[in-house]
Amino acid sequence: MTEEPVFIQKGSVTDKYTIDRVVGTGSYGKVYAVTSAQKDKLLCCKKIMYSCLSSKAKELVTNEIDITMKLDHPNIVKYYEVFDDVDENSYSIIMDYYKNGDMLKFLTDHKKHGKKIDEDLLWAIMIQVLLALSYCHSPFNATGKAVIHRDIKPANLLIGDDMQVKLADFGVCRLYENAQEHMAMTIVGTPIYMPPESFESRTYTTSFDIWSLGCTMYELAAQKYLITGPTDRDRLERARKVSSSQLSIPGYSTEFVRIISAMIKYHPDDRPSASDIIKSPEVQSITKKWAEEGRYGHIRIVDSPSIAANAITINLFGLHDFSKLGDAAEGRVGDSQDNCAKAVPVPLDIQDVKIDPVSLDVSNVR
Template sequence: MTVFDDYIQLGLLGEGSFGKVYKVQSKKDNAYYAMKEISYGQMKAKEKELLVSEVNLLRKLEHTSIVRYIDRYQDKARCIMYIVMEFCGAGDLSKYIKQCKQAHKYMDEEQVWSVFLQILSAVDYCHNPPSTSQLQQKLVNRDLKPANVFLTDQKTIKVGDFGLCRLLEDNQIARTNVGTPLYMAPELLENKSYNEKVDIWSLGCILYEMCALQPPYVATSMESLKIKVAGGVRPLVPSQYSADLKNVINLMLQKDSMKRPGTKQLLQLSCISTRLNFVKPMPQQQVIAPQIAIVEQVNRIPQLPPMQQQQQYVPYQPKPTESELRRREQDLKMKEQLLSQQEAACRQRCMQLGLNYDLI
């Protein structure tokens, strides 16, 4: 039996290095699904291991805010693996944020909290799998980013794409450097050992981006990104957002992983625990390119008004006191001095390696 005995291929959703993703329809129940077509003939042994690991992990993940595995098929003659998953026609968080930015409109704060809590719930499940779960070990995502957070047709949130995940034994420390640079924790950027706290940093980056409509640290090269993250200088969160929201962002974006809270600590914060039973669906927008996620029939509260009716985007214009301005000026000078020293060190290192720093 092949995958096409059970599903009708409808159209291409996207493609990558080793395969493509299609929208398919089941011949049994007429429901729509997403099907990954992965060619493993040219893969290296390590890449094949990652593919098998991803399939095995998907089968174990059972959470309302995580993309759910449906089935898999293998065409050994053509060296192709087909992975069928639940489908979402409402796109991903990255495209949603981009639309907000293009429309010059901020996301509503309660909407930001709602999206964040759904992602946090999924991450907590991975970091602290319940005893009833098939997942018996701690799972570190290592690639949390808006593009991997999908929106269902009911505008709820599903975390997907677990291709870079890694299972960790209790107290185990990993060293593999993987992920998307703009959302990578400092320890990953420096290729140091790490644990599940790298996901907390990435989640902090997502929360910040939902507010500021851009990642906290934007750079055009890895070296520049490392310097910015090391300096800890990032634009302020827009003034319309609450102190609670800004505090949670600051807690997660601490360079020292030991100081970052775990998912259980975050869930115990009063500003989060009081919102756990209140999940708002994403507001209706124009159709976004479909992505992989779950279509799940759930009862939700009415959707928010269309984007054009939401609060206008207003650039942040703080009015600090004179003493606050002096303090900020001193802080800025200190940070600029630190960045200058770090850049000088990088230039010297490049000279030793025979590289042109300005071209990196």
């Protein structure tokens, strides 16, 4: 059920919550474990001190708050309350406390103990992120506009109970105002997860996130970065190579590797949409297998009764032929540098689009 919308309220977080302890630090401040006045639930407070931020950094923070408050999906982090404390020049964001941390920590723990992440679990992780992206990429989400996250990576995938994945950190995301509007943007994501078009100052669309998810899933499986290089030119050359060579991830199925290969196609038009992948034979097969084995019972493809369903998987920016699945090569590590790019949505005649209301129930993944 959709909750009441959250608005930024003036005042201190301590007016309604008790701060317990520091549980981490973020880009712009600290993260605390807090309890409500009723002390009925342990929550998390992300406190951001905006007095010391540049105008650009503050814009990113306010953008994240604005977008995340509007989005409503089981695989996207939910903000319950936001406080603007003018006395200490800070925002305090109340959200769920994720005791299991994020996917980067999950991967690091596996690497530390010399263990691979089970493929079935990787499928469950990927499907949940795809579900969140199919919601974001549809103009039928709660914002009324298509949302491009632009910073999909392990550190931005939080882990809830029963391995429910939550997409977080919408600070660098952008909205498509309408199907014909052109927008120039500065990319402020993480370069080793950014697609080739962002380095070439070419236009980009929702396929930006598909590339980033492909890089993320490769990293979780292979336990190393896909794209490497000290400069943009080096990373771009690496992207060309991985897109034109055969991808290999020892210990994982051909079907799993094939999906990743499709997501890291060099040209954005050749990448499938999030909903394409959810409806692909590979995903259909794995979810059918789970049903037959009685595993991951809450991950299943179901018919959605209406567009208003949270888990709707509609992509109005062009359905792709999934026969375009191809091969790509493995890679290593890279570093960071911001770049400029232009973003334009794909022109769309909505009357020509067939809406396929397919959704995925991942409310309680084992």
